[in-house]
Amino acid sequence: MKIDPALLEFAKNMRHTATDAENLMWQILRAKRFMNLKFHRQHVIKLYIVDFYCHEIGLVIELDGSQHGxxxxxxxxxxxxxxxxxxxxxxxxxWNHDVLSRKDVVLEDLWMKCSELKNTSP
Incomplete structure (x- = not known):
């Protein structure tokens, strides 16, 4: 399935209008800084743009603001x-709020999830 060029353009624009929580998370994930895993941000997967994606372990990370409630x-x-x-x-x-105010808790949870997925990846 070919990806809609408009969706790719929208994803590119979203990289320039990231939330504070997305910017903070990207500083942690980028350049294989987190568990030596390669993450992409605002990545298109079929019909959707996900906040962060790691192909190696098949992980999507979504950061949600209050509108998601x-x-x-x-x-x-x-x-x-x-x-x-x-x-x-x-x-x-x-939640964006947790990324910004309880980063250690979020990262500990993410570390456990990534470890689990790394151990089950082929």
């Missing part, structure tokens, strides 16, 4: 997660 957003996120998981990917979600 709204009922329609919760449904959309659940649908999206189901779609990505059907592709064999693992999706983890963290």
């Amino acid at each position: 709204m009922e329609d957003a919760v449904e959309y996120d659940a649908e999206r997660t189901k779609f990505l998981e059907a592709l064999g990917l693992t999706v983890v979600r963290y």
Whole structure:
């Protein structure tokens, strides 16, 4: 399936308008700084743009702001997660607030998830 060029352009633009939480997470993940894993940001996967993606272990990281607590957003996120998981990917979600104020807790959880996935990857 060919990726929509407009979606690729939108993803590129999103890299320049990242939230504070996304910028902080990118500083941690970029250049194989986290567990020597290569992450991409604002990465297109079929119909969706995900915040961070690691192909090696099939991990999608989504950072959510308060708008993701709204009922329609919760449904959309659940649908999206189901779609990505059907592709064999693992999706983890963290609140922007937690990334900014409880970074150590978020990173510990992410470390455990990545370790688990590294051990089950072929």
